Amino acid sequence: MKNYITLSDIESLDELINEALQLKKENSVPTLGKGKTLGMLFFNPSLRTRLSTEKAAKLLGMEVISMNVDKDGWALEFEDGAVMDSNKAEHIKEAAAVLSQYCDIIAVRAFPGLEDKEKDEAETVLNSFKKYASVPVINLESATGHPLQALTDAITITETKDKDRPKVVLTWAPHPKALPQSVPNSFVEVMQKMNVDLVIANPVGYDLNPEITKKTAVTHNQAEALKDADFVYVKSWSSYEQYGKVLKTDREWTLTKDKLGNSNSPKVMHCLPVRRNVVIADEVLDSQDSLVIQQAGNRTYAAQAVLKRLLESK
Amino acid sequence: MKNYITLSDIESLDELINEALQLKKENSVPTLGKGKTLGMLFFNPSLRTRLSTEKAAKLLGMEVISMNVDKDGWALEFEDGAVMDSNKAEHIKEAAAVLSQYCDIIAVRAFPGLEDKEKDEAETVLNSFKKYASVPVINLESATGHPLQALTDAITITETKDKDRPKVVLTWAPHPKALPQSVPNSFVEVMQKMNVDLVIANPVGYDLNPEITKKTAVTHNQAEALKDADFVYVKSWSSYEQYGKVLKTDREWTLTKDKLGNSNSPKVMHCLPVRRNVVIADEVLDSQDSLVIQQAGNRTYAAQAVLKRLLESK
Amino acid sequence: MKNYITLSDIESLDELINEALQLKKENSVPTLGKGKTLGMLFFNPSLRTRLSTEKAAKLLGMEVISMNVDKDGWALEFEDGAVMDSNKAEHIKEAAAVLSQYCDIIAVRAFPGLEDKEKDEAETVLNSFKKYASVPVINLESATGHPLQALTDAITITETKDKDRPKVVLTWAPHPKALPQSVPNSFVEVMQKMNVDLVIANPVGYDLNPEITKKTAVTHNQAEALKDADFVYVKSWSSYEQYGKVLKTDREWTLTKDKLGNSNSPKVMHCLPVRRNVVIADEVLDSQDSLVIQQAGNRTYAAQAVLKRLLESK
Numbered sequence: 051m052k053n054y055i056t057l058s059d060i061e062s063l064d065e066l067i068n069e070a071l072q073l074k075k076e077n078s079v080p081t082l083g084k085g086k087t088l089g090m091l092f093f094n095p096s097l098r099t100r101l102s103t104e105k106a107a108k109l110l111g112m113e114v115i116s117m118n119v120d121k122d123g124w125a126l127e128f129e130d131g132a133v134m135d136s137n138k139a140e141h142i143k144e145a146a147a148v149l150s151q152y153c154d155i156i157a158v159r160a161f162p163g164l165e166d167k168e169k170d171e172a173e174t175v176l177n178s179f180k181k182y183a184s185v186p187v188i189n190l191e192s193a194t195g196h197p198l199q200a201l202t203d204a205i206t207i208t209e210t211k212d213k214d215r216p217k218v219v220l221t222w223a224p225h226p227k228a229l230p231q232s233v234p235n236s237f238v239e240v241m242q243k244m245n246v247d248l249v250i251a252n253p254v255g256y257d258l259n260p261e262i263t264k265k266t267a268v269t270h271n272q273a274e275a276l277k278d279a280d281f282v283y284v285k286s287w288s289s290y291e292q293y294g295k296v297l298k299t300d301r302e303w304t305l306t307k308d309k310l311g312n313s314n315s316p317k318v319m320h321c322l323p324v325r326r327n328v329v330i331a332d333e334v335l336d337s338q339d340s341l342v343i344q345q346a347g348n349r350t351y352a353a354q355a356v357l358k359r360l361l362e363s364k
Numbered sequence: 365m366k367n368y369i370t371l372s373d374i375e376s377l378d379e380l381i382n383e384a385l386q387l388k389k390e391n392s393v394p395t396l397g398k399g400k401t402l403g404m405l406f407f408n409p410s411l412r413t414r415l416s417t418e419k420a421a422k423l424l425g426m427e428v429i430s431m432n433v434d435k436d437g438w439a440l441e442f443e444d445g446a447v448m449d450s451n452k453a454e455h456i457k458e459a460a461a462v463l464s465q466y467c468d469i470i471a472v473r474a475f476p477g478l479e480d481k482e483k484d485e486a487e488t489v490l491n492s493f494k495k496y497a498s499v500p501v502i503n504l505e506s507a508t509g510h511p512l513q514a515l516t517d518a519i520t521i522t523e524t525k526d527k528d529r530p531k532v533v534l535t536w537a538p539h540p541k542a543l544p545q546s547v548p549n550s551f552v553e554v555m556q557k558m559n560v561d562l563v564i565a566n567p568v569g570y571d572l573n574p575e576i577t578k579k580t581a582v583t584h585n586q587a588e589a590l591k592d593a594d595f596v597y598v599k600s601w602s603s604y605e606q607y608g609k610v611l612k613t614d615r616e617w618t619l620t621k622d623k624l625g626n627s628n629s630p631k632v633m634h635c636l637p638v639r640r641n642v643v644i645a646d647e648v649l650d651s652q653d654s655l656v657i658q659q660a661g662n663r664t665y666a667a668q669a670v671l672k673r674l675l676e677s678k
Numbered sequence: 679m680k681n682y683i684t685l686s687d688i689e690s691l692d693e694l695i696n697e698a699l700q701l702k703k704e705n706s707v708p709t710l711g712k713g714k715t716l717g718m719l720f721f722n723p724s725l726r727t728r729l730s731t732e733k734a735a736k737l738l739g740m741e742v743i744s745m746n747v748d749k750d751g752w753a754l755e756f757e758d759g760a761v762m763d764s765n766k767a768e769h770i771k772e773a774a775a776v777l778s779q780y781c782d783i784i785a786v787r788a789f790p791g792l793e794d795k796e797k798d799e800a801e802t803v804l805n806s807f808k809k810y811a812s813v814p815v816i817n818l819e820s821a822t823g824h825p826l827q828a829l830t831d832a833i834t835i836t837e838t839k840d841k842d843r844p845k846v847v848l849t850w851a852p853h854p855k856a857l858p859q860s861v862p863n864s865f866v867e868v869m870q871k872m873n874v875d876l877v878i879a880n881p882v883g884y885d886l887n888p889e890i891t892k893k894t895a896v897t898h899n900q901a902e903a904l905k906d907a908d909f910v911y912v913k914s915w916s917s918y919e920q921y922g923k924v925l926k927t928d929r930e931w932t933l934t935k936d937k938l939g940n941s942n943s944p945k946v947m948h949c950l951p952v953r954r955n956v957v958i959a960d961e962v963l964d965s966q967d968s969l970v971i972q973q974a975g976n977r978t979y980a981a982q983a984v985l986k987r988l989l990e991s992k
Contacts, residue, residue: 087733097438097454101429101466105401108427113736115729124725133955135854140725140951143963144970148950151975152729226449322462323454327447335457342458347465411752411768415743415780419715422741540763636776637768641761649771656772661779 086361089153090116090190093160093175098322099190099198102349103157103357109350110357115153128174146182155186155360162193162230164294170194186360191232194259199321200236201352204244206345207281210317215245216280219316221272222252223303223329225286228296233321234285235262242266251275255297259290276309279316284330307333317341400675403467404430404504407474407489412636413504413512416663417471417671423664424671429467442488460496469500469674476507476544478608484508500674505546508573513635514550515666518558520659521595524631529559530594533630535586536566537617537643539600542610547635548599549576556580565589569611573604590623593630598644621647631655714989717781718744718818721788721803726950727818727826730977731785731985737978738985743781756802774810783814783988790821790858792922798822814988819860822887827949828864829980832872834973835909838945843873844908847944849900850880851931851957853914856924861949862913863890870894879903883925887918904937907944912958935961945969 088107090100104114117124126145127138134141149156160175170193179187189197207218218241220234234250239262241248250258250268257268269275276282284305289295304327310316318334320342326332334340402421404414418428431438440459441452448455463470474489484507493501503511521532532555534548548564553576555562564572564582571582583589590596598619603609618641624630632648634656640646648654716735718728732742745752754773755766762769777784788803798821807815817825835846846869848862862878867890869876878886878896885896897903904910912933917923932955938944946962948970954960962968 087736089729095438097431098462101403101431101463104429105427105466108401113733115732117725117729124723127954131955131960134953135956139953141954143954144950144952144974147971148726148974149729151971152733152978322458324458325448325453326441326455326457327445328449332445343461343465346458346462350466409752411745412776415717415745415777418743419741419780422715636772638772639762639767640755640769640771641759642763646759657775657779660772660776664780 086111086154087113087115087152088155088157088357089149090114090157091119091149091159091179092117092190093119093158094191096159096190098346098349099159102346103188103190103198103353106350106353106357109354110361112154112357128178142178143182146179147184150184153185155188155357156183157188157190158192159190160192162232162294164228164230164288167290167293186363188356188360191230193230194232195236195239196232196321197236197240198349198352198356199233200240201356202345202348203237203283203319203321204240205348205352206319206341207244207246210341210344211280213280215247217247217249217278218281218283219275219279220248220250220283220285221275221303221305222256223284223286223305224299224301225296225325225329226299228288228294229286231258231287231290234258234287237283237285238262238266246281249275249279253298253303255289255291256287257291258287272303273309276316278314280314281319282310282316283319284324285320286329301328304328304331305334306331307337310334310339315339319345322346400425400468401427401429401466402469402471402671403463404428404471405433405463405473405493406431406504407433407472408505410473410504412660412663413473416660417502417504417512417667420664420667420671423668424675426468426671442492456492457496460493461498464498467499469502469671470497471502471504472506473504474506476546476608478542478544478602481604481607500677502670502674505544507544508546509550509553510546510635511550511554512663512666512670513547514554515670516659516662517551517597517633517635518554519662519666520633520655521558521560524655524658525594527594529561531561531563531592532595532597533589533593534562534564534597534599535589535617535619536570537598537600537619538613538615539610539639539643540613542602542608543600545572545601545604548572548601551597551599552576552580560595563589563593567612567617569603569605570601571604572601586617587623590630592628594628595633596624596630597633598638599634600643615642618642618645619648620645621651624648624653629653633659636660714739714782715741715743715780716783716785716985717777718742718785719747719777719787719807720745720818721747721786722819724787724818726974726977727787730974731816731818731826731981734978734981734985737982738989740782740985756806770806771810774807775812778812781813783816783985784811785816785818786820787818788820790860790922792856792858792916795918795921814991816984816988819858821858822860823864823867824860824949825864825868826977826980826984827861828868829984830973830976831865831911831947831949832868833976833980834947834969835872835874838969838972839908841908843875845875845877845906846909846911847903847907848876848878848911848913849903849931849933850884851912851914851933852927852929853924853953853957854927856916856922857914859886859915859918862886862915865911865913866890866894874909877903877907881926881931883917883919884915885919886915900931901937904944906942908942909947910938910944911947912952913948914957929956932956932959933962934959935965938962938967943967947973950974 090103107114125138127134127141156179158176158179162170173193176189176192189195220237235258238258248266250263250266251272254270289297318340320330322342324330326335404417421428439452441448441455470493472490472493476484487507490503490506503509534551549572552572562580564577564580565586568584603611632654634644636656638644640649718731735742753766755762755769784807786804786807790798801821804817804820817823848865863886866886876894878891878894879900882898917925946968948958950970952958954963
């Protein structure tokens, strides 16, 4: 059987029925499972991160418990000394301590509001869990960073590169919504630790936090940056200077085949999900040079490596 | 202990407390689990299908990851070449390819809209997953078919029948809502492959797709159809001719004990959930002739057989 | 590695990348898992109960399937003989019988409406599951009781007490919302079975159901009750006499350090979540005398003991 979309996918109905009845007769024996538990808390939606981290944990034999904090309406109080007489039902002090009773590792996703730079940079949610939890905490993408994605990107470049010191270009792209800087921030940080020639290309007004970019080359000329690139990492982000704002809505910076045409056929990366023909053109995503699916696949192994280390360190 | 509804269910509190403290002292040893993953995507609600398929997968040792696509608001683009600048965040090309990185089998539920026959019959969601996924895909009920239910029904009739060629009647029933034709479609298809005498009974205007019913007898006289039936499969569906419409709202076709009285006490089947005293009368559902719970139980083994085949074929 | 909050948590990036690539190369072998299934149905939100019960089940090797009945909009009919032509899609008769096909134990949470005392005390949801399910049922907090919490509290007092017969005070506390009496009801019931000197303190109008409190001492003087207490169990509940009403909104009964000052430093308990500085003051919760986190941790072992007994009895 290759698929089970319609009944015509069944090769022999008799055999399949007998198979089912045979299975029904077999008794299953209970086994006493023993293990560690990963608790995943999502203050924001997640697909890839949820699936890959859950898979990674299970590949290590862990149990996984997920909570959609955003949907379950579990309003947490983060302020010290608060008189909790309004809508916040639980203080982070109890929440983190209690979760530490049930989970051996806690993983948290908490996006920025993109309205108050100082507040976002305080990383209140993640840092509060770190402060009050008695078990290790994993960042599943926070206000200012996405280190699991960055590790994935590093893995992907390492297994793909065909020269010692490849040229890696991080290029901004347009997007209908204001997006966090967390992915580009962490990508820049991880590339700075690797033996690569890193260039960041973005329009005027879109320079990332200079405390992160540091001495990394930044240009406002996309064409110049793409020249001789070995890897092109495409990502949209909102303005850091005019915090959280979308300053540019045209498609001048959309990555097209045309723009890659004169270079040495670089590999194209993106963390996904990607808006086709807005961020990257179909012709690029559907070409052999796209690494986006391989990248997504590597999320599992990045998470697995991190979880393994955390378990070994306990 | 039989239940744990109130404290009076505890036989000895002391013993139970000691039991708990003893358990607290025991250390659990982590085991490195290894396995295959079933990803289940629900574009519509599910109870029986979700539970039975999850149970089946776990009985086979698989890990299961479920996503409520409808609730998680993960809007997918299915159109080729779309410029994704509105609310669709991800294209099915990436979605299916990425899920194939994390899952060894992908199962999808996607109901019809019941407004546009051509669109429903295109089975866009399921067929897109089939096209772009690199792993097997399972239909958890689509716009026009429900093959896991049909396999269950075939299993149930096979293990219950007491003659070589039983008479099986599929009879329409009233329902307050417009329902898909997917269950009756697949039931007809699976019965056509079995050694049964199949008759379909439905009111005028409710004839199923003739490309599915083919040469199967169709009558608009319920009483005549029920005569000498061995199995009566009850199900409501909306009109195929006046696509998606409810044409008949009275209870003339409700299955009552009275209607079965003169026949040879046939077994009564339904896929559940069933509206009592609208689709089938209490007296029938509560009688020994009802197979509905046995049917529901068989969902597990049907799913298990399908999953086993898919795993063996890889 | 201690945490994975930022990239700076990685000790050696090279090693971590190599670790990930090594993991990617390893093949995972499928194991055919066999086991029992716990089905958890939540008609109301849950955090601690969900996590601790799920963890307990998994520590016993069970598979766990959770359904958020409240969110999934699975409207059940509980009335016998109902003509189901409105919004209720499934009768409890089928629901409970079907779940019994997939689950070896069913656990249910169903809070009171706090508007109709008679209706709440009928415990329709839980009792219907008990009546129609063919497998054991666990109460995950119902309209009038929370026996898993009570067992936890009994375990906690047992492992903490330093005298044969400690004085245990259950004291009411203010809260912005009207809360069920289920936790105090079950706490009183479990304490009545233990060798403790139990006193209940609550404002006038907040006396619990006399059929539960029976001969247990009830005072409306908090200070007097707290004198020489060994354990102080703090909990808010709505009025039983003026059913479901909040009669007192000031903080006269908030548990502060001051109120415990003249006694022998009693241990303070609460089932969580707790509104800080409304129910209990920061200075008490943050002191060495608070047992609230230990209590939450014991939820796992309470649930595990109950599940174990249920499995052994089958």
